[in-house]
Amino acid sequence: MRASEKAYTELRRDIVEWRLAPGAVLGEVDQAERLGVSRTPLREALARLVSDGLAVQQRGRGVVVSDVSLEHIDHLFQLRRALEIEAARTAAATGDTGEFTDLAERFTRAAALSGAGNSNDYYQLAADLDGAIDHATGNPYLEQSLRSLRVHLARVRRLAQDDPERLRTSAGEHAQIASAIAARNPELAAAATLLHLHHSLEHIKNHAGTREETT
Incomplete structure (x- = not known):
């Protein structure tokens, strides 16, 4: 290197x-x-x-x-909604049903665990879903844009800290996204993604102040 x-x-x-x-x-x-x-x-x-x-x-x-402010978070999620909703909709039209069925089952098991289990394992599972969706879109420009965005999102996630209840709820939301894609239902996949992003943004905003006060 x-x-x-x-x-x-x-x-x-x-x-x-x-x-x-x-x-x-x-x-x-x-x-x-x-x-x-x-x-x-x-x-x-x-x-x-x-x-x-x-x-x-x-x-x-x-x-x-660089700073991480609530204004920056709003801007990131504005872009995230545009990219991830389109990616989920496209994946539902082209993705491998078996792969997303398996991912939905894994997220359902994670949601049944207290706090979705080990947070690092959970984030890896979320990364697996991201990778599957990226691949299913068949759009290298969309994939590259999402990869760049996720670097900033990972940083923002640290701002909100690892709340066990939110991880459990998030696992259920991801299961719904994967299930909708497996069912080849683009609009349901888009709606499930929008709901997940809404809850994620609200959680981050509610917890951002705590991190800022302790850093």
């Missing part, structure tokens, strides 16, 4: 997982030393983070981790 790619990957992970919080200064000397790379590939990595919207240039401070 190239040094710039290594630096970019590690910095992006640290930002998404809140080890580097909003407003943290990404000093070239400090980060290059921490990551074990020279300053030239570090600068390349920082430029990519700025392009991704995960960092910003600030006068007098250099590159800092």
Whole structure:
């Protein structure tokens, strides 16, 4: 792996997982030393983070981790609704019935667990559904847009924390999405996706203040 790619990957992970919080200064000397790379590939990595919207240039401070505000969350979900609803609708028309039936069953089992079980396992299951939907759309432009968006959504999810009851409810919502796609019902898949996104946004907004007060 190239040094710039290594630096970019590690910095992006640290930002998404809140080890580097909003407003943290990404000093070239400090980060290059921490990551074990020279300053030239570090600068390349920082430029990519700025392009991704995960960092910003600030006068007098250099590159800092970008903020996560309620306004940003609204904008992200506006785009998320447009992309994910269209993806679910398309997947319902073209996807593999057996694959989505299996995913629906897995989500139903997860919903029956207290707090949807281990949160990391649950997020992996959600990623499996995302991947299946992406593949079923057959649209590389839509798939790329969703991948870029999910980096920011993963960061926002950390803001809301891992609430066991919300994970359980979310598992049930994902089961409905997968079931609708398996049934080849595009409009039901779109409606189930819209409902899930509505509940997700409300939960994040209700919990965002708690995280901001403790960081």
